[in-house]
Amino acid sequence: MSIELPKPIADYVAANARLNADAMLKPFAADAIFLDNGKRFEGHDQLRTLFEEEVIAVKAIFTPDAIRREDDQVVVEGPAHGDFPGSPLRFTYRFTLEANAIKALEVTI
Template sequence: MPLELPPPVAAYVAANARLDVDGMLEPFAADAVLLDNGAAFRGHAELRRLFEEAVVAVKAIFTPDTARREDGRLVVEGPAHGDFKGSPIRFTYRFTLEDGAIKALEIRA
């Protein structure tokens, strides 16, 4: 049974499955912050570069299998498969949503 995710998160996950950078960016606020294993990326230009280099280049597709609310954030977990060492790797994504957009995302392996 597919997870029921809020629209911006569902849009991000669906775009990631297509390796669609524009679609992955669309649900993020213009000033969004993404923390990827401690490295910070701010705004659409930096997020685009991250998605092109660390997602599309290695065909990394995140397939969430659990979701819960924790400390005001949506915590989504699941494996990512792709052309990278150790694939698949299980990730935890912590989304902060604001005004119908992804305001912040923290990703940890």
């Protein structure tokens, strides 16, 4: 199933599919906040560490299959698969976009 995602989200998802940290960072604002199951990461340096240690290291690839808007957020859901316990797991990504960039992202299972 193919869904249409806003450009910064589509760019992030495509970069994640390639497990490319530089490309994954590109759609995020410089001061973006990423909440990953309760852990907070802020700014490109911390996001890079998150991507390298917790996404790329376990080859976690998110495949969105649903999208909806809730207030000022774009909510995207789908499975992620990789070399981690329980794979695949279904995740919910809550994006806040600002000026064609990802300003905030909250990821929950």
